[in-house]
Amino acid sequence: MAVLAAPGTQPIRRLSSQPRVEAFTGQMFALPALLLIVGLLIVPILVVIVLGFSDYQLGAIEWSWIGLGNYQRMLDDPVFWRSISNTFLYVAAVVPGSVLSALVVAILVNDRKHFKSVYQIIYFLPVTTTLIAMSVVWHFVLNPQLGPIAGVLRALGLPPVDLFGDPDLVLIALSLIGIWQLVGFNMVLFLAGLTAIPHDLYDAAAIDGADHPWDRFARVTWPMLGPTTVFVVVTTTITAFRVFDTVAVITRGGPIGRSEVMLYDIYLEGFQYFEIGYASALTVVFLVVVVVLAVLQAFFLDRKVHY
Amino acid sequence: MSALTTTRPSPGLLFRLGLMRPDLVIRSAVAHLVLIVGALFVLLPFVWMLLTSIRKPEAVFTAGFNPIPDEFHGVENYGHALSQSPLLQFMGNGVIVCAAILALQLIFSLPAAYALAKLSFRARPLIFALVLMGLTVPEQVTALPIYMGLASIDMLDTYFALMLPFSLSVFAIFLFRQFFKSFPDEIIQAARLDGFTEFEILIRIMVPSALPAIAAFAVFSITSHWNDLYWPLVVTTSPEHATPPLGMMIFRDQETGSNYGALMAGATIITAPLVIAFLIAQRQFVRGITMTGVK
Numbered sequence: 001m002a003v004l005a006a007p008g009t010q011p012i013r014r015l016s017s018q019p020r021v022e023a024f025t026g027q028m029f030a031l032p033a034l035l036l037i038v039g040l041l042i043v044p045i046l047v048v049i050v051l052g053f054s055d056y057q058l059g060a061i062e063w064s065w066i067g068l069g070n071y072q073r074m075l076d077d078p079v080f081w082r083s084i085s086n087t088f089l090y091v092a093a094v095v096p097g098s099v100l101s102a103l104v105v106a107i108l109v110n111d112r113k114h115f116k117s118v119y120q121i122i123y124f125l126p127v128t129t130t131l132i133a134m135s136v137v138w139h140f141v142l143n144p145q146l147g148p149i150a151g152v153l154r155a156l157g158l159p160p161v162d163l164f165g166d167p168d169l170v171l172i173a174l175s176l177i178g179i180w181q182l183v184g185f186n187m188v189l190f191l192a193g194l195t196a197i198p199h200d201l202y203d204a205a206a207i208d209g210a211d212h213p214w215d216r217f218a219r220v221t222w223p224m225l226g227p228t229t230v231f232v233v234v235t236t237t238i239t240a241f242r243v244f245d246t247v248a249v250i251t252r253g254g255p256i257g258r259s260e261v262m263l264y265d266i267y268l269e270g271f272q273y274f275e276i277g278y279a280s281a282l283t284v285v286f287l288v289v290v291v292v293l294a295v296l297q298a299f300f301l302d303r304k305v306h307y
Numbered sequence: 308m309s310a311l312t313t314t315r316p317s318p319g320l321l322f323r324l325g326l327m328r329p330d331l332v333i334r335s336a337v338a339h340l341v342l343i344v345g346a347l348f349v350l351l352p353f354v355w356m357l358l359t360s361i362r363k364p365e366a367v368f369t370a371g372f373n374p375i376p377d378e379f380h381g382v383e384n385y386g387h388a389l390s391q392s393p394l395l396q397f398m399g400n401g402v403i404v405c406a407a408i409l410a411l412q413l414i415f416s417l418p419a420a421y422a423l424a425k426l427s428f429r430a431r432p433l434i435f436a437l438v439l440m441g442l443t444v445p446e447q448v449t450a451l452p453i454y455m456g457l458a459s460i461d462m463l464d465t466y467f468a469l470m471l472p473f474s475l476s477v478f479a480i481f482l483f484r485q486f487f488k489s490f491p492d493e494i495i496q497a498a499r500l501d502g503f504t505e506f507e508i509l510i511r512i513m514v515p516s517a518l519p520a521i522a523a524f525a526v527f528s529i530t531s532h533w534n535d536l537y538w539p540l541v542v543t544t545s546p547e548h549a550t551p552p553l554g555m556m557i558f559r560d561q562e563t564g565s566n567y568g569a570l571m572a573g574a575t576i577i578t579a580p581l582v583i584a585f586l587i588a589q590r591q592f593v594r595g596i597t598m599t600g601v602k
Binding site for chain 2: 021023024026027036040042109111112115117119120123125126127129131133138140141147148180183188213242244266271276283295
């Protein structure tokens with residue numbers, strides 16, 4: 001600071017040249033990131049959109065523009081429709097399942113005087129673990145012959161249930177794993193929302209006679225958690241839409257296509273069959289869904305501070 | 308309702324008497340019961356993984372009747388997992404890839420974030436708009452063209468390929484920009500007058516001030532890339548460059564027989580680093596991972 005007081009014109013000169021220096025450094029600092037944004041995001045997205053109008057296959061010498069051909073093909077592609085409906089079913093199960101259970105857990109944990117942090121650690125544990133490894137474990141846990149669930153069923157004299165082998169149950173099984181992984185994450189978001197509720201509101205409600213936990217929930221907690229809930233729902237929806245790992249590790253789309261999901265379809269077409277054109281068109285559809293969800297999320301972006 | 312309240316003691320008194328009221332005791336017991344049942348569901352795969360990893364192979368088939376292993380067979384199972392499959396190499400790959408990705412992300416995003424937060428230049432609104440747009444794009448969207456680009460320069464199945472799409476994180480730029488934005492302008496101005504160059508301001512003032520945000524981002528970045536399957540599955544063809552999730556799949560496919568003990572030992576080894584790190588630094592983890600709520 002002593003430099004400030006020093007006489008001379010230097011500081012003034014520096015100040016007057018400041019806007020130019022600032023503009024120059026600003027550009028230089030942002031340039032590498034900008035180049036990467038262009039190279040790794042903008043150009044690839046444009047390429048995907050353009051390739052979606054072609055019948056290009058990796059390594060093919062001859063290929064042509066086919067206009068909306070790929071999108072036409074989608075309409076007649078049973079795998080595409082299955083993957084769309086399975087993805088939506090999965091989302092429809094995982095979002096309410098993980099949001100409601102997280103809400104219950106968060107409220108119960110928040111009111112506890114003992115073991116509060118123990119519960120928090122346990123419920124958050126699946127969020128940090130490698131889902132691939134835990135998928136292998138779940139596959140084993142739910143194994144109709146060897147798993148502990150099968151053991152319990154047998155002890156009760158019930159027939160074994162092959163959750164991943166039964167076309168009607170496979171999505172339920174995958175959803176269970178999805179819920180298992182997301183509960184802790186959503187719990188943390190709800191806990192943040194709960195701590196932000198002023199305690200006076202509960203006191204005021206109690207004076208009005210709302211003393212029963214259900215009254216407290218209906219009159220204070222739930223209305224005050226509204227914004228958090230909307231945010232959690234949108235975030236969970238985006239995550240659930242991107243289901244891939246459990247499918248790739250456990251079911252590979254089976255049995256009889258009942259666990260095919262959007263990303264797994266794109267992965268197979270693009271990187272197993274090398275149908276680049278068709279996979280690009282599928283990617284565009286996926287991108288549109290994600291962007292719509294992201295716009296919804298941006299709509300609630302002012303609720304984003306959770307810590 | 309109001310007639311009732313007049314006959315009741317004040318809420319504060321109710322609260323103090325809480326522990327003695329039988330209905331509140333029951334309420335608390337029910338709450339604990341619900342939480343414990345949920346916790347058992349959450350812990351089930353972890354417990355079963357650990358129990359199986361120390362079980363004798365023959366005992367796996369009757370484990371349903373006899374959950375707790377009679378004999379400790381952990382040494383053999385873990386030894387088998389480590390010797391039959393290059394698990395340690397997969398984890399080493401994971402460390403290399405995650406560390407390099409994090410370093411690149413910080414190197415590229417911190418200067419850009421400072422420029423977007425505190426320096427005014429013409430392209431700034433445009434770049435910020437691109438960053439916001441980039442936040443919505445999942446890795447799977449750009450995977451195909453980047454894969455083709457890497458194939459055309461014969462760089463598939465390399466560390467470079469594993470890192471490339473993640474070398475820039477628009478999320479990091481966004482996060483640090485928000486953080487820098489609240490940094491007082493007066494201090495930056497004073498530093499300029501003291502003769503600091505913009506680069507020195509960035510390195511000696513802004514970056515140290517952002518250490519909490521950097522730590523939170525590091526947790527987020529490391530957990531997402533340690534656990535990522537999609538991109539490694541796409542670009543890696545040989546086990547030499549496999550990251551832990553891919554290694555787990557390779558290992559699982561090798562163990563087509565019935566060596567569940569070794570398989571669960573392998574899963575334990577791969578899961579352990581992040582779980583241990585989480586137990587040590589819970590607060591940082593929760594903060595870092597739930598930051599994705601912003602994403």
